[in-house]
Amino acid sequence: MPLQxxxxxxxxxxxxxxxxxxxxxxxxxxxxxxxxxxxxxIYSLLRSESPDGEFTSxxxxxxxxxxxxxxxxxxxxxxxxxxxxxxxxxxxxxxxxVAGPAAPEENWYNRSRTNVLIGILIxxxxxxxxxxxxxxxxxxxxxxxxxxxxxxEAIGRATEMGKPILYSSGxxxxxxxxxxxxxxxxxxxxxxxxxxxxxxxxxxxxxxxxAVAQEVAREGYTKAGHADLYNPDxxxxxxxxxxxxxxxxxxxxxxxxxxxxLFFGTFEAESLxxxxxxxxxxxxxxAGTDSSIQMAFFIVxxxxxxxxxxxxxxxxxxxxxxxxxxxxxxxxxxxxIIIIMILFGAVVGLLNQEWFVNLFLTA
Amino acid sequence: MNxxxxxxxxxxxxxxxxxxxxxxxxxxYSFLYKDNPIxxxxxxxxxxxxxxxxxxxxxxxxxLPKAFEPVGKGLSVMFGIGGxxxxxxxxxxxxxxxxxxxxxxxxxxxxxxxSRVALALYIGFGAGASIPANMQSYILRQxxxxxxxxxxxxxxxxxxxxxxxLAGLISTLFYFFFSKEQKGAFGKITRLGTFYLMIFFGATxxxxxxxxxxxLIGRLTFLLKDWLGLIS
Numbered sequence: 001m002p003l004q005x006x007x008x009x010x011x012x013x014x015x016x017x018x019x020x021x022x023x024x025x026x027x028x029x030x031x032x033x034x035x036x037x038x039x040x041x042i043y044s045l046l047r048s049e050s051p052d053g054e055f056t057s058x059x060x061x062x063x064x065x066x067x068x069x070x071x072x073x074x075x076x077x078x079x080x081x082x083x084x085x086x087x088x089x090x091x092x093x094x095x096x097x098v099a100g101p102a103a104p105e106e107n108w109y110n111r112s113r114t115n116v117l118i119g120i121l122i123x124x125x126x127x128x129x130x131x132x133x134x135x136x137x138x139x140x141x142x143x144x145x146x147x148x149x150x151x152x153e154a155i156g157r158a159t160e161m162g163k164p165i166l167y168s169s170g171x172x173x174x175x176x177x178x179x180x181x182x183x184x185x186x187x188x189x190x191x192x193x194x195x196x197x198x199x200x201x202x203x204x205x206x207x208x209x210x211a212v213a214q215e216v217a218r219e220g221y222t223k224a225g226h227a228d229l230y231n232p233d234x235x236x237x238x239x240x241x242x243x244x245x246x247x248x249x250x251x252x253x254x255x256x257x258x259x260x261x262l263f264f265g266t267f268e269a270e271s272l273x274x275x276x277x278x279x280x281x282x283x284x285x286x287a288g289t290d291s292s293i294q295m296a297f298f299i300v301x302x303x304x305x306x307x308x309x310x311x312x313x314x315x316x317x318x319x320x321x322x323x324x325x326x327x328x329x330x331x332x333x334x335x336x337i338i339i340i341m342i343l344f345g346a347v348v349g350l351l352n353q354e355w356f357v358n359l360f361l362t363a
Numbered sequence: 364m365n366x367x368x369x370x371x372x373x374x375x376x377x378x379x380x381x382x383x384x385x386x387x388x389x390x391x392y393s394f395l396y397k398d399n400p401i402x403x404x405x406x407x408x409x410x411x412x413x414x415x416x417x418x419x420x421x422x423x424x425x426x427l428p429k430a431f432e433p434v435g436k437g438l439s440v441m442f443g444i445g446g447x448x449x450x451x452x453x454x455x456x457x458x459x460x461x462x463x464x465x466x467x468x469x470x471x472x473x474x475x476x477x478s479r480v481a482l483a484l485y486i487g488f489g490a491g492a493s494i495p496a497n498m499q500s501y502i503l504r505q506x507x508x509x510x511x512x513x514x515x516x517x518x519x520x521x522x523x524x525x526x527x528x529l530a531g532l533i534s535t536l537f538y539f540f541f542s543k544e545q546k547g548a549f550g551k552i553t554r555l556g557t558f559y560l561m562i563f564f565g566a567t568x569x570x571x572x573x574x575x576x577x578x579l580i581g582r583l584t585f586l587l588k589d590w591l592g593l594i595s
Contacts, residue, residue, distance in 0.1 A: 116495050145541075173489070180490060296571070299564055332541055333542075335536050345510030362504060
């Protein structure tokens with residue numbers, strides 16, 4: 001049957017706030033006048049890189065779609081594209097006018113995430129102010145945390161028993177905040193065990209964490225004035241396999257019989273396996289993790305647990321580093337702002353003021 | 364009846380695999396009794412295989428496509444087509460490769476400090492890139508999800524529901540406030556936060572134990588059905 005091209009317009013525009021790989025295709029209400037008698041339910045959306053070139057079907061368009069728009073993704077930035085709608089059956093073959101050219105453009109700034117930027121700036125300002133105050137020597141109070149008070153006791157117990165201390169940072173990659181906090185804690189622990197001469201064993205799940213842990217522990221031993229006691233062979237990579245790691249650490253616990261187990265970092269399903277084995281050998285255990293699900297397992301199997309953000313507080317608490325303490329104080333004041341925002345948001349929400357609630361919407 | 368089935372399956376490729384998996388499963392479970400040589404053997408086997416697998420996959424998915432092949436192509440373009448542009452492209456390519464190689468400096472004590480450059484960049488980039496994502500998902504979305512229900516209060520119970528969530532979030536946030544001791548009125552709010560936390564831990568504990576039990580059932584099913592043929 002002959003192809004019929006009718007005046008039906010598509011509107012192509014660049015998708016804003018993106019990485020330059022999307023175009024938006026919009027259309028007038030369907031069906032077009034010429035197809036009103038047939039009133040098809042489904043049309044094909046076609047795309048080409050030249051107006052006279054071959055168009056290929058990229059999606060289907062329903063006349064029932066109330067948004068009357070499609071976002072075409074995974075396009076090449078800066079390349080021109082043409083679009084048209086098509087419909088064909090045994091009686092008619094219809095195509096709209098060709099729309100285009102339109103080229104997706106890369107946006108340097110995502111305006112829909114301005115609230116994220118403002119949040120980061122506010123947080124950064126608070127943290128920065130408190131770091132400066134801490135460096136200037138202002139006393140920054142942190143409330144005591146039970147698990148940390150037990151740290152000295154746990155290290156002392158291992159020393160008295162002449163047994164090693166086992167440290168694990170779980171399965172987190174080095175860039176995770178919990179792993180960074182864990183390394184800060186490791187530094188303080190290494191300093192303490194160095195002064196007591198207690199061996200510190202740290203089997204690892206990630207090669208990069210191993211490298212960082214060796215550096216941190218070496219520095220801790222050096223700070224304590226016992227660099228000679230540092231043994232890099234005690235901090236080693238085992239495997240990246242989750243249960244391979246759990247099996248290895250369990251085996252180490254059974255053979256080395258550590259008096260103290262310290263679990264600080266990101267843990268997954270291996271948490272209970274490790275903590276239960278540690279419990280069975282009678283080790284005193286202190287754990288801290290940001291993995292919300294695993295905290296419950298540590299709570300039932302460990303003597304002391306640092307819950308969530310207490311892990312990050314621990315690194316500041318132990319090291320006394322004004323940078324870490326300042327960060328903690330800054331985040332405390334951020335929490336106050338968040339609480340005020342939430343309370344205010346609840347009130348204005350009850351008054352049906354959607355604009356305020358929408359301030360927190362993110363794309 | 365079943366012993367015949369086992370003998371037959373042992374001498375097929377699939378059957379031999381089932382036998383090996385079953386024996387290793389029991390070897391790992393033997394740890395429940397106590398540490399023993401069989402467990403140690405299976406532990407070493409598991410670690411050895413997983414490290415070997417890691418080496419191969421790292422070579423195939425990282426070193427080959429992200430270092431060796433691009434560097435090879437870059438060299439051939441530089442010496443084949445030539446031009447200033449190809450030299451600049453090649454230098455850009457060499458920067459991450461050189462940073463990766465710096466990690467090997469750890470093996471030479473005199474130059475071990477050089478590995479810190481690569482580590483610092485890796486950690487700094489990873490931590491920095493996660494800040495916007497955390498701000499979005501852990502702060503803004505949580506605030507939005509807590510206050511948005513107040514826009515759609517259509518019954519007494521929907522109001523109660525929104526208030527329960529609001530009270531939980533605020534009291535738990537106060538629990539993690541480290542600048543003030545948990546005493547007096549502030550202490551009472553943080554105590555409420557502790558209750559919310561305990562309810563959360565209880566729920567996640569029960570939920571996860573259920574999931575672990577299903578894993579155990581899967582393993583027992585494998586042993587009793589696929590290996591021993593005791594159940595159908």
